[in-house]
Amino acid sequence: MLIYQIIFIPISLIALIAILIRQKEGRSSLLSFLLSLLAVLIVLLLCIFPDITTNIANIFGIRRGLDFIFILGVLGCYILIYKMYIMLDNLENELTDLVRKIALKDEYNEQDDD
Amino acid sequence: MTNKTSEKIFIMVPAYNEEKTLESVIVDLLDSKYYVVLVDDGSKDNTFQIARTIQKKYHNNLFIHKHIINRGLGAAIKTGIQASINHDASYIVTFDADGQHNPQDIINVLKPLKDKTADVVIGSRIFSDMPITRNFGNYLMNILTFIFHGLYVHDSQSGLRAFTVDAAKKLKLNYRGYDISSEIIREIKANNLKFAEIPITTIYTDETMNKGTNTTVGLKILFRMIIDSFKINK
Numbered sequence: 623m624l625i626y627q628i629i630f631i632p633i634s635l636i637a638l639i640a641i642l643i644r645q646k647e648g649r650s651s652l653l654s655f656l657l658s659l660l661a662v663l664i665v666l667l668l669c670i671f672p673d674i675t676t677n678i679a680n681i682f683g684i685r686r687g688l689d690f691i692f693i694l695g696v697l698g699c700y701i702l703i704y705k706m707y708i709m710l711d712n713l714e715n716e717l718t719d720l721v722r723k724i725a726l727k728d729e730y731n732e733q734d735d736d
Numbered sequence: 737m738t739n740k741t742s743e744k745i746f747i748m749v750p751a752y753n754e755e756k757t758l759e760s761v762i763v764d765l766l767d768s769k770y771y772v773v774l775v776d777d778g779s780k781d782n783t784f785q786i787a788r789t790i791q792k793k794y795h796n797n798l799f800i801h802k803h804i805i806n807r808g809l810g811a812a813i814k815t816g817i818q819a820s821i822n823h824d825a826s827y828i829v830t831f832d833a834d835g836q837h838n839p840q841d842i843i844n845v846l847k848p849l850k851d852k853t854a855d856v857v858i859g860s861r862i863f864s865d866m867p868i869t870r871n872f873g874n875y876l877m878n879i880l881t882f883i884f885h886g887l888y889v890h891d892s893q894s895g896l897r898a899f900t901v902d903a904a905k906k907l908k909l910n911y912r913g914y915d916i917s918s919e920i921i922r923e924i925k926a927n928n929l930k931f932a933e934i935p936i937t938t939i940y941t942d943e944t945m946n947k948g949t950n951t952t953v954g955l956k957i958l959f960r961m962i963i964d965s966f967k968i969n970k
Contacts, residue, residue, distance in 0.1 A: 730800040
């Protein structure tokens with residue numbers, strides 16, 4: 623058994639138990655439960671059968687399974703950053719709209735107190 | 737002289753920490769009988785207080801709006817344009833508060849609008865008069881604006897622009913920073929607005945050199961244009 627299998631298989635099992643407990647206690651929605659479950663099962667599957675990643679990688683023309691996972695990870699991070707940027711940008715726009723509404727509503731004229 | 741009959745010319749001045757130059761810029765405009773909309777974009781210095789003091793003398797012609805926090809040049813311009821529209825402006829001119837523009841140029845940029853040969857006029861600074869560090873950056877921005885928005889303008893980053901009120905109403909502006917200049921070019925193209933460029937003079941001082949489109953701002957604008965080109969709903 624390889625070192626990463628020794629590390630990740632127990633972690634995945636603990637995560638799996640935690641997800642099931644959260645669902646049982648009704649603390650997670652069905653969608654987040656299913657997505658978390660899927661993610662943990664994929665990690666578990668890849669730890670137990672590491673050759674799967676190589677087979678998938680070969681389909682995409684990448685030689686090593688680990689490279690495939692690494693590329694997927696980087697790609698995932700980029701997508702996440704982009705989504706966060708868009709979300710932050712939308713929040714900034716909403717804040718600006720609010721500031722503008724206040725500015726337009728409160729036009730200062732000579733009669734106002736400073 | 738310029739504000740005759742029923743035509744209301746509104747000069748929209750966005751200001752952020754402009755206490756050194758604001759008074760002379762605003763008073764010049766007000767003495768020329770223009771209506772002035774000042775948008776204080778959350779200044780931390782005495783910009784707002786100076787504007788209020790000027791307003792005591794020119795209370796019929798100076799309208800002040802204050803962003804409670806700094807939101808950027810683009811946000812201030814959008815607020816100023818909306819305020820001018822609310823005051824039934826006929827023409828809206830954007831004018832920098834740092835003293836780089838000559839008020840005499842307003843007459844020149846308004847002329848094509850009054851002649852109905854243009855809906856929007858961009859005042860073009862003469863690049864050969866510009867310090868070399870600015871010259872290259874602005875030229876690059878013209879090319880990038882052309883690549884991303886499809887309209888070549890000789891000075892896409894100019895702060896002196898004039899709009900008919902109908903044209904101003906059509907602009908869908910969302911950029912908050914200096915990228916507003918490129919966004920305005922995009923909107924001119926998107927709305928098929930008649931467009932003219934008029935040469936203007938520029939006064940370069942330490943104040944004017946410290947603001948505007950430098951390399952960092954240019955990179956931010958480029959980043960924004962790239963990101964925006966991926967967005968489905970602009």
